[in-house]
Amino acid sequence: MFEIKYRDNGSNARAGELKLYHNSVKTPVFMPVGTNGVVKTFFPKELYEMDIEIILSNSYHIYLRPGMDVIKKANGLHKFSAWNRNILTDSGGFQVFSLSKIVKIKNDGVEFRSHIDGSKHFLTPGDVVEIQKTIGSDIMMVLDHCTPPNISYEKAKEALDTTTRWASLSRDYYKNNIDTNRQRQFGIVQGNFFKDLRERSANELINLDFDGYAIGGLSVGETKDVFNDIISFTAPILPVDKPRYLMGVGTPEYILTSVEAGIDMFDCVFPTRIARNASVLTKYGRLNMRNEKYKFDESPVDESCGCYVCKNFSKSYIRHLFKANEISASRLASYHNIYFMKSFMDRVRESIISSNFAEFKREFLSSYLVNGS
RNA sequence: GGGAAGAUUGCCGAGUGGUUAAAGGCGACAGACUGUAAAUCUGUUGACAUACGUCUACGGGGGUUCAAAUCCCUCUCUUCCCA
Numbered sequence: 001m002f003e004i005k006y007r008d009n010g011s012n013a014r015a016g017e018l019k020l021y022h023n024s025v026k027t028p029v030f031m032p033v034g035t036n037g038v039v040k041t042f043f044p045k046e047l048y049e050m051d052i053e054i055i056l057s058n059s060y061h062i063y064l065r066p067g068m069d070v071i072k073k074a075n076g077l078h079k080f081s082a083w084n085r086n087i088l089t090d091s092g093g094f095q096v097f098s099l100s101k102i103v104k105i106k107n108d109g110v111e112f113r114s115h116i117d118g119s120k121h122f123l124t125p126g127d128v129v130e131i132q133k134t135i136g137s138d139i140m141m142v143l144d145h146c147t148p149p150n151i152s153y154e155k156a157k158e159a160l161d162t163t164t165r166w167a168s169l170s171r172d173y174y175k176n177n178i179d180t181n182r183q184r185q186f187g188i189v190q191g192n193f194f195k196d197l198r199e200r201s202a203n204e205l206i207n208l209d210f211d212g213y214a215i216g217g218l219s220v221g222e223t224k225d226v227f228n229d230i231i232s233f234t235a236p237i238l239p240v241d242k243p244r245y246l247m248g249v250g251t252p253e254y255i256l257t258s259v260e261a262g263i264d265m266f267d268c269v270f271p272t273r274i275a276r277n278a279s280v281l282t283k284y285g286r287l288n289m290r291n292e293k294y295k296f297d298e299s300p301v302d303e304s305c306g307c308y309v310c311k312n313f314s315k316s317y318i319r320h321l322f323k324a325n326e327i328s329a330s331r332l333a334s335y336h337n338i339y340f341m342k343s344f345m346d347r348v349r350e351s352i353i354s355s356n357f358a359e360f361k362r363e364f365l366s367s368y369l370v371n372g373s
Numbered sequence: 374g375g376g377a378a379g380a381u382u383g384c385c386g387a388g389u390g391g392u393u394a395a396a397g398g399c400g401a402c403a404g405a406c407u408g409u410a411a412a413u414c415u416g417u418u419g420a421c422a423u424a425c426g427u428c429u430a431c432g433g434g435g436g437u438u439c440a441a442a443u444c445c446c447u448c449u450c451u452u453c454c455c456a
């Protein structure tokens with residue numbers, strides 16, 4: 001299922017290929033996020049033309065709306081959304097964290113109120129696997145308990161115990177009810193910012209023999225140093241021959257750090273969200289297309305970018321679309337940002353293959369960090 | 374010709390004697406965004422000054438008052454109604 005093709009000499013970085021039900025995925029990979037069954041502003045064909053091989057969707061959101069009856073009738077999310085490549089679905093574990101005001105952690109699952117209509121729901125780890133079975137996820141994530149920074153060791157340990165218990169229940173349900181050749185399942189390492197808990201979490205999950213391992217609970221507000229410390233500790237203790245997925249990350253600089261630590265997969269709302277808020281990613285860092293300085297700027301967003309947007313439109317025009325609140329502004333910026341991330345990941349992969357990852361990283365950052373970012 | 378209402382800081386628009394450089398909205402300027410309750414959110418927006426502050430401001434002019442965007446007189450303009 002997962003094959004490592006190249007390893008970097010000076011770091012834990014690796015380039016591989018992940019064979020999933022719909023198609024194979026070259027790693028390291030960035031997965032665009034399509035929470036509601038759509039990568040916001042995109043048609044599937046626009047993602048195909050960029051060679052996007054896998055996107056992420058969200059069980060929690062799909063379960064609440066449109067609801068599993070609709071997905072079942074449509075024969076799964078792929079058909080429903082006209083996306084015929086891979087889908088990884090998050091479990092809703094992150095919503096346990098981000099919607100914590102309306103979510104209660106119980107021993108055997110989560111109780112929550114719908115953020116849409118306030119209705120009460122309860123889901124066990126097995127229910128979440130079942131939801132992802134109906135969705136038809138190529139990779140399903142286990143239900144986990146994601147925690148914020150600055151909680152006590154005791155709280156972190158408690159959340160970790162919950163995560164492990166749920167992981168075990170999820171794995172059992174998966175093995176008994178799922179076509180394991182068609183749908184894969186990843187566990188999620190938690191443990192907050194305590195290394196011994198991270199290690200313990202990793203070992204407990206490894207015992208359950210997942211198809212891949214994710215690291216959760218990072219990039220939730222901690223400093224870059226803390227992030228670096230935890231990722232460089234946690235990634236290498238995960239099985240070398242299984243895909244490693246860092247959830248919710250990220251920006252190019254965080255991805256470089258993480259690839260170096262041995263991470264293969266990423267997802268993040270960042271490029272699409274900031275695009276809708278007028279920020280574009282370029283060789284020279286992030287630019288805010290609303291800024292007055294682009295009013296008469298006839299140059300493309302990024303001279304070195306080969307995307308449709310950069311080949312056809314000026315900063316001045318894109319600024320105008322944002323100022324005029326035109327929906328195409330979001331579309332153009334999103335298209336460019338996803339293209340940027342894809343081509344960035346391609347270059348990361350190539351640099352690993354040609355054994356100059358370290359040099360690529362240094363060179364990329366020397367330009368990218370010019371504008372801060 | 375007669376009658377009525379009104380003119381507020383880039384725009385719209387609150388405010389009817391003193392906590393008013395003046396609500397709120399829009400616009401403008403800038404910032405944030407990391408497993409998406411986000412086409413969202415935050416800040417600034419009279420001038421000068423890093424700042425303490427100092428000026429100039431509610432159509433023009435003139436009054437009343439310790440104090441006026443708010444009261445009085447007058448002029449100019451705008452809108453509406455009746456002829």
